[in-house]
Amino acid sequence: MEKILIVDDSKTVCEMLGEMTQSLGYNCETAEDGFKALNWLENERFSVVIADIELPGIDGLSLIKMVKEKFPEIDVITITGFGNKYSYSEVIKAGASDFIIKPFGIEELAAKLSRVFRERQIKKELEEKNAELLRLSINDDLTGLYNRRHFYTQLEKEITRARRQKHSLFLIMFDLDDFKKFNDQYGHLEGDRILQEIGKAIKRSIRNNVDAGFRYGGDEFAIIIPEANQVQAIKIAQRIQEACRNITPWPVEISLGLVELKEKHDIESLVRCADQLMYQAKDSPNKIKISDGNGK
Secondary structure, three states, rough: OOOOEEEEHHHHHHHHHHHHHHHOOOOEEEOOOOHHHHHHHHHHHOOOEEEEOOOOOOOOOHHHHHHHHHOOOEEEEEOOOOOOOOHHHHHHOOOOOOOEEEOOOHHHHHHHHHHHHHHHHHHHHHHHHHHHHHHHHEEEOOOOEEEEHHHHHHHHHHHHHHHHOOOOOEEEEEOOOOOHHHHHHHHHHHHHHHHHHHHHHHHHHOOOOOOOOEHHHEEEEEEEEOOOOOOHHHHHHHHHHHHHHHOOOOOOEEEEEEOOOOOOOHHHHHHHHHHHHHHOOOOOOOEEEEEEOOOO
């Protein structure tokens, strides 16, 4: 049930509004000034504040601004008996969702609250849809990893951050050995299942909320590893390699190129270096090729 905070220096008004809101099916609490209102908001969860614009201590316009600054998710409905003193636009600009002039009846209050909650629901649904659209735009549907488009966006951000904060940045590129032969022998559906397992293997092997895994294209993958030394980056590469070898019933061999960001690199040369190392790794006994100190 939605909870409403009523703020008015008149005990009678608080009781009247309390009875109105409860009869409309809402829970409510009351405060006689702005300071007590802010204390309530710090300790309880409210959806709406109904506040008189003329309050002791903190005036109503200042309270609106403070509520919206500290608790932007809370809607504020302002009430006043001085309709000629405050304009509707002034109150809305301060951050209020609506404005009611005394005296008013329960029908008007019900309509105002209904509109506020309806708009909250519409906003929530819109945010959820936008979040889903964002997820679809940056994720690879098959593997659940980020996609190639997001790879370049994220890599550019991490390069900028690494140089600004002067920390290390590693990039791994790898692909599946003989994947075309696998698809030809067992079919693309089984091949897709293997790619899904690769996605899971990457997620298990990288550091949560630090590293990021991407499907670069086809059977090629990328891992961005910020704030790690070479030993840590190699261990991540080895974990991915081991996880892929443990995929059942078809163990997968992969070839990995590992490069550290150097001053000479831009985004294209960094990716190109990792990609070249990946192909060199196919002839390496351990299937991992690491750049030398010059990023070659």
